[in-house]
Amino acid sequence: SSAGENPLEGIVPSIPTGRALTVGTDEFAAYEAAGVAAAGRSAFVLVAGGLGERLGYSGIKLRLPTELLTGTSYLELFIRHILALQATQPEGSPPIPLV
Template sequence: MASGVHAAADGVAALGISAGAGEWAEPCPALRRNLHLLSHDQVELAKMLLNEGQGHLFEHWPEPGVDDDKKKNFFDQVCRLNSSYPGGLAAYIQNAKKLLADSKAGQNPYDGFTPSIPSGEVLTFGDDNFVSLEAAGVKEARNAAFVLVAGGLGERLGYKGIKVALPRETTTGKCFLQHYIESILALQEASCKMEANAIRRSRLLL
């Protein structure tokens, strides 16, 4: 055990972290014992997490030499998350705390606004008005452009790709992206057929 402690001290010293400089980690002994495993950038991320009250993330970290790869992988993930959110994870945590506090206090961000029913058409599927408006929409679709939003990764679903690449149903395994594109192409064909000589020269923008 003594040799492990000395090795940790030597590692911390090699990073330029003196015994006093690591005092910020004293509230979290498990993290402090593992500081020598971390790069300078990872140490800064650890400081940020402690400053934001996230010390519980390190409470059950084992001694140095046990699951060290998992500890480094944890900080690799923290680094990616920190760089992907405007203002970093500190801003994310602070914003989350504020939203939760506002919710607990019953504060409504829409206070002062008066809801109203928007003007528009109320359609009944299949009636004459519906059929007429649908035909007008199909005709004008030739002049439309479609933008498909990827929607981020499906990591929470245990999937590493983009969400629209997930299967829409299990019978054919067709993904959402394929379904959307096929629907747009079908709309393109229907729209072009409504205009003479338009079939070959009109393409919906995607």
């Protein structure tokens, strides 16, 4: 901070409690179904900006390739994931927003 103090002084991070799921189990399928059902009431927010200069990239960070074979950008990959989730929604559902 501008006062030279750490506002997080004394805070000790901890690992949150959670559940480890195994793909292919009934428990995994139940959580996946709940997530797909909730997706239609969701929106995706992409917080990004600026250039990738610190990364040695001259363009905007959203155009950085996520892998080398196809050169798919981070933004395209993000949108593909949203469209795949949209495809799981019932016919006639409104699009899942990206804001």
